[in-house]
Every structure is written in structure tokens, then in C-alpha cells.
Amino acid sequence: MIEAQEDIKMTTVAVVGQGYVGLPVSMGAVRAGCTVIGIDIDTARVERLRAGDSFIEDVSSGELSDALASGRYTATSDWSGIGAFDVCVITVPTPLRQGAPDLTYVEESGRAIAPHIKPGATIILESTTYPGTTDQLLLPILEAGSGLSAGKDFFLGYSPERIDPGNQTFGLANTPKVVSGIDKESLARVRQFYDLFVEQTVPVSSTRTAEMTKLLENTFRHVNIALVNEIATVSRDLGVDVWEAIDAAGSKPFGFMRFTPGPGVGGHCLPIDPSYLLWQVRQTSRGDIRMIAAANDINDHMPDYVVARLQAGLNRRRLAVNGAKVLVLGLAYKKNVGDIRESPALTVLQQLQALGADVRVAEPFTEDAQMPRGVLRAEADADGLAWADAAVLLTDHDQFDYDLLSTSETYVLDTRNRCAGPQVELL
Template sequence: MREKLVVVGQGYVGLPLAMRAVDAGFDVVGIDLDEWRVKRLNAAESYVEDVGDDLLAAAHRSGRYLASGDYADAEGFDICVITVPTPLREGVPDLRHIGSAGESIAPLVRRGATVVLESTTYPGTTEEYLRPLLEEGSGLQAPEDFFLGYSPERIDPGNPQWRLDNTPKVVSGLDGASLERIGAFYGRIVQEVVPVSSLQVAELCKLLENTFRHVNIALVNELSIFAQQLGIDVWEAIDAASTKPFGYMRFTPGPGVGGHCLPIDPSYLSWKVKRSLGHNFRFVELANDINDHMPDHVVHRLILGLNRRSKSIKGSRVLLLGLAYKKNAGDCRESPAIEVARALWKLGADVRAADPHVDDSLLPPGIEIVRPTGRELALADAVVILTDHDCFDYELVEQMGAFVFDTRNRCRGPNVERL
């Protein structure tokens, strides 16, 4: 008899997991409270880049996948994985989505069932927050009656090399039996499982991974500011340093950090340290300050560049290339490029933007979406490269842009200034 898996949340983490589980032979129910998502999923129309329509259609044809907004369809599950967002609200971790998922799934927890949290959160969440919700709603106790664990998601949307199946998966359990059960489940989904000794170690692992990236991006962002003022090409220095085969990892500057993780996850760790120990996590707070101000720095550099060309930012036509927060990612809501666009619009610039990956309904007012044609590039007083999508013709940008401000090191020429 096939096992029934419920995946709560069908976003960029939950949907790839659901598809892999179908391939592994599970009967999968993908729960999502967004009616638009459920409708599209059941029509085999994917909105997640890592899951193509053909893969979704194949899952439906197998008879082993159903998208639903009704928790009643989760009844009788053997394993439930929670992959819901964990945003910040006024600097404080917002666990309402985990709480809602836990309360909704709790009455359906049976003896011998397994619940795994994948949402990024602070150490202690699974045991101190989710466990009581599940126990109260089910009338059962963990680990005596059901298994409970945490496994941090490691999805990098749009990465063709490292996918869910070939990225090592850290797993943890409330006790040894939970760890064994959860390790066996993910062993059917991914190539390598990495067990750790406790839920808190696994929770800290995820925050460590993203904090590492966050502080190193802040380092090169601040370095880029000072290098430009010193008249040094920071990009050439980074290229040179990257030839060192040991003791160095390449990070590059940009207009800020965006997405669901980097701007948020380190703050979860900082909040936990402050709340539990009464200390400030100075590295994280400094990195937040640097990265949060990079959009302002980009706008400042653009204003200086236009001034050198006897132009005012007010009334200037500015074409932004790339609004999503990373290559080939479509979500621009957490993008520093949007902050740049808003700031330019408030300063009176005529803001146009090109990004084939974003839904223009998500954009703030005052931004006109255009195609980056030669004519559009030539009409712009300034072209700003904010996300280096591979679909852009950078040779054309170099040829037609009167002034190109490049935050991603894709262009060269006398008309190009780089971050």
C-alpha cells in the first residue's frame, strides 16, 4: 500500500518536493490556501520555475497528485511536511503560517504519523511552538504516539546544477525513532541524507547557511563602495582573489539582497540571540545595515552619474534592467530593484523597467514595463542593470545606452560605470 504524503505549501519549496515524492511512489496531496495556485496546479500550469508544466501534467496522469485548499483532503496521511513562509513583522519572527498549518493538520495526526517542518525559523520553533499545537489538536503525544522532526529547505530557485534531489538534505528528529523515520523518508527523495543530533542543530544549520551568505555579501557591498571612492576596480580585485584555490569563496556586490531568505533569515537568528541571551548579534545587525542601504547607494551613484552628464534625476528617463531579485527568478516583491525603482519614481524620474520574468501586477505604481529594444535603450538617459538575466542582450546595451550604470559587472565601455 502506497504511503500518503501531505505537503503544506505549494511554493518554490513545497511544489518540487511534491513532484519528487510522486516520482518516488507516494500519493501526494499539496495543500495551499491560495485558490489561484490550486486552480493552476490542477490545470497542470506551473508557476514555479523548477517545475515545468510537463512534470506537473505527468504527476496528474499518475493519479498520485492532488492540489487542494481543503485540509480534509489530507486525512489519513502518513507523512506531512510543512513548507510555509516565515516572514518578519516589525523585526519580529512571524510564525502565523506555521501556527495555522499546525492547528489545521493536528486533528488529522494519527498514531504512527510523521510531521516534518521545513520552514526556516529560529532554534526551538519545532519543539517549543509546533509540537504543543500538534499535541493539543490531536490528543496525542510526541514522540510516543507520532514522529516529529525538522529538515531545513535548501532550494535555490533556477539553479540548474543543484536541485532538490542532488542537494544533501539535513534531517533531525525529536528522538532517535523520529530521526530514523524522517531519514528514511527523505532517503527516498534525495541522494544524500545528513542526520544531526537535535532539532535545534538543524534549525541553526539553516540560519548559519544564510547568515554566512548575508554577511559576506555585506562585506563585498561595503568594499565596493570604498573601492570606487579609492579609484580601484573592485570587480578586478574579486576576479583576482577568486583564483585562490583555498581559503576564499567568491561573493560579488549588488544593489542589495532580496528574496525569501537572505533579508529575513539572519534576523531570525539575531532575534533569538537577543531574546534568549540578551546580546546583540553584531555581525548580523551590521550586515543588515549595509545591505539595506545598498538601494540608496545605487540611486546616489546614478544621480552622480547623471550630474556628470549635466542631467537631473527629475525628468530623466531611466530604464531598469531586471526587477527580480536573482537570475531567472520571477518574484520581485522582495527585490532591492523595486526599492530602487520606488526611490527613482519619488525623485521624479520617468521609470521604465524590463524583466520578462515578472508579473507586472506585482509592481508598484509609476513603473512602465517595456521591452529592452535598441530604441528603448537609446531613448533612456540612463540604463541601470539591477539583475543580470541571461535573456538581456548586453552587447546591445553597451552599444545603445548613452549612460549605463551596471551593478552586476556585465558591460564594458566608455559609457559604462560599474558599482
């Protein structure tokens, strides 16, 4: 049984999963003076980390190298090296498989961690998931594998990650962090850990509330993006410039929040997280969340709409998609990052290829190894545009030359409202 709070030690931290979420958490804990062991089953990723080569925008290779040189950060795939941690943070993927949550990574991590739990340790799940995962799924795995009792011998909590890759204003340290525990003592320990490197922690009364908070935040974005996407698809027929209407509505100082249309939603959050909630509600009650189902439907069909618009634009120029040279600008799911997971641009690319277009892709941020097989790359420069019958701007990276696109003689379909010119058509 763990007693006095003054005895809490948080110096040795294990972070399971060294991806977009786990690596920044590891660096935050190193900055706070902790000794961190980052564990990842991806041996190639671990090799890169060990070489001081960061693969994510929010952690520079310099910061990673400094952490390695300090001796307070190590990366490994070997669970035997985990040692006696005070805190263990789980940041593994939580994907969807055929519309259902796949929690096998969380389960496997739990089973791997359990034998290493020492009395007094704190385990924190950060992976996005549906309410009940921490107390119903993870807790029994940890207890069974450790022979210890949660809340008595070790502590357990949930703290959702709010990281926004590429965001220059808000990072891990200055974004308030929601914290929770399976009981009061667990909450206190989880909070104390994040207070080491996050400016503000926001405690909630249960792990389920914290799990729901994350899903609520992402469902809110997902539904609002679907709303403007649908408004965009009808505005054109009504003779309305949706972008101007959004800007005008944005002048209202209350009761309106600006969201913009685009080719769909991507990344590891919006296409997945709301469906976790939808799945759980459908499994555990007779209820439904019709807003999520509708938003999924609308956002999932935006690539079709973009392709149809491009097809119509080419048609007006007496060109068929079949055989047309199309320059795709941006494949990443959001601007200024290279992450193409779940990117709607991939669907646009596949559809154009299926229609017989000769497609080249300008994507300055995505490494070759991450690119889909067989994709031909091009530059978003004058030569790239001169080659193309049409260009479609899907991801508005700041480093694209929007003056060049605006003045180009090539037809440009701009799904992000970054260009204006005689050959430019907005979504």
C-alpha cells in the same frame, strides 16, 4: 505506541504550502512513488496547479501535468480532503513583521494538521525558522490538537530546505538535505522519507541544530555579501576596480570564497533569515550578533548607494534625476527568476520615482500580476535604450543583450559587472 521500523509506511504524503519549497517537495515525493496531496490556502494558486500550470521555475508545467495525470498528485484548499497521511511536510512562509518573526502560518498549519494525525504519522517542518520552533512551538500545538503524544504516537522532525530557484546544477534531488528529529525514532523516519527522493541526507542530533544550520548558511552568505558590498562602495574612491580585485582574490585556491557586490539582497531568505536569529538571540539572552546587524545595515543601504551613483552619473551628463527617463533592467531579486519578493530593485525603483524620474522596467520573468502597481514595462532592446537617458542593470538575467548594452550610447550603470563600454559605469 509505534513499534517495528519495518512497518513504516510513507506512501501517503500531505504537503502544506505549495510554493517555491512545497511544490518541488511534492513533485519529489510523487517521483518516488508516493501519493501526494498538496494543500494551500491560496485558492487561485490551487486552481493553477490543478490546471497543470506551474508558476515556479524549478517545476515544469509538463512535470506537474504528468503528476496530475498519474493520479498521485492533487492540490486542494480543503483540509477535509487531507485523509490519513503517513508523512506531512510543512512548507509555509515565515516572514518578518517589524523585525520580529511571524510564525502565525506555522501555528495555523499545526492547528489544521493536528486533528488529522493518525498514530504512526510523521510531521516534518521545512520552513526556515529559529532554533526551538519545532520542539517548543509546533510540538505542543500538534499534541494539543491531536490528543496524541509526540515521539510516542507520532513523530516529529525538522529538515531545512536548501532550494536555490533557477539553479541548473543543484536541485532538490542532488543537494544534500539536513534531517533531524525530536528523538532517534523521529530522525530515522524523517531520514527515511527524504531518502526516497534525495541522494544524500545529513542527520544531525536535534531539531534545534537543523534549524540553526539553515540560519548559519544564510547568515554566512548575507554577511559575506555585505562585506563585498562595503568594499565596493569604498573601492571607487580608492581608485580600485573592485571587480578586478575580486577576480584576482578568487584565484586563491584556499581560504577565499568569491562573493560579488550588487544593489542589495532580496528574496525570501537573506533579508529575513539572519534577522530570525538576531531576534531570537536578543529575546532569549543578553547576547547580540553584531555581524548580522552590520550586514543588515550595509545591505539595506545598497539601493541608496545605487541611486546616488545614478544621480551622480546623470549629473555628470548635466541631467537631473527629476524628469530623467530611466530604464531599470531587472526587478527580480536574482537572475533568471521572476520572484520580486524583498527585491532591492523595488527600493531603487521607488526611490527613483520619488525623485521624479520617469521609470520603465524591463523584467522578462515577472508576470504582470506580480508587478508593483503602476509600473510601466519596456523592452531591453535598442528602442528601450534609445528612449532612456540612463539604464541601470539591477538583475543580470542571461537573456539581456549585454553587447547591446555595452555599445549603447545611453549611459548604463551596471551593478552586476556584465557590460563594458564607453557609456558603462560599474558599481
